[in-house]
Amino acid sequence: MGRTNLYIHYDAVTNHVMTRAINFEIQDFPKHYFPQNIILAESTLDFGRFDPQTNFKLIRGASEIQVYFESAHKEKMRISNWIDFETLEDMHGLTAQEIAEILYLFHANKALKSAFFYKLQNNYVYLTLPNGLNKVYYRHVQHFYPRFQRAMVVHMSELLNESRSLFFMRKAKVQALPLEIAEQVAPIFVNGLKVNFQQAYVKGSRHFVPLDIVEDELTLLTLDQAPKNHIGFIIYDSNAEKWSLELTLDRD
Incomplete structure (x- = not known):
């Protein structure tokens, strides 16, 4: 998939x-x-x-x-x-x-x-x-946050397990995304946010999912974007079983 x-x-x-x-x-x-x-x-x-x-x-x-x-x-x-x-x-x-x-x-x-x-x-x-x-x-609008939190867990689980064998490797379980991270990301929603799983990458046990502003340009949803345009990352450490957020500070 x-x-x-x-x-x-x-x-x-x-x-x-x-x-x-x-x-x-x-x-x-x-x-x-x-x-x-x-x-x-x-x-x-x-x-x-x-x-x-x-x-x-x-x-x-x-x-x-x-x-x-x-x-x-x-x-x-x-x-x-x-x-x-x-x-x-x-x-x-x-x-x-x-x-x-x-x-x-x-x-x-x-x-x-x-x-x-x-x-x-x-x-x-x-x-x-x-x-x-x-x-x-x-x-x-805070009632949207549980949807976002659940979707992030579902898609991060797919990311972690995409290379694991169906029969020979135990599937990784992703912990719930903390509400405080959803609340920190929420102000960006007004700009039209793409959570870019297609360009996600791994460093050690940390999985980085880029965040991009696309406004209402839906054609950008399936296109790769230059790394310099990422406004931050939602990160999941599979060893520590912990989420974190990194945002670029010099953007509006």
Whole structure:
């Protein structure tokens, strides 16, 4: 399996995070913020029911939502665009204009005004875009960090194990990326960050993954970049089982 570069671009105005090669899993949700109800943009045959008042397809209850997410992951199905909401009663208070705004959000992949609705009290809007992009609006952008931390562990594990024999060598286990490192990298997300696993290299037991600014130039995601343009490195020491971060100080 070839190496895959990660892409993260945070829009601080609308509070959405655009990503590529970072999937979405149940474990990414903070425990107290797991959706209790969601509105689906698409009608799935096996999940949810139509609400007669709004004609939205709904999945109600955290357990049913969890089954939907897990089934989609297991069957490698595309998850519908969705938005969460707290109570059915308040959702029924949506005006025709607000319903139109939600439908526009689902189909245009952008908000007319805001992606966060007072009557829904939603914390997320999940959208899938062309070219493998994923766009999630976060009421609290810190909720993205667990996704980033998990993705880094997954891809670093693949990097460490890419040359190991399937049968004769024990697979290396990568420790969790510390939250403090995710928080240190986070300010760079606004610039469009490529976590450059394709140009990662090893020195002794230390694995260096370059960081590059690509803004919204997605063609740069699969192209090698000059080492002088790297803005830093995320490093994993497989002997010490420890992560570290090195950033170039003379860059904005």
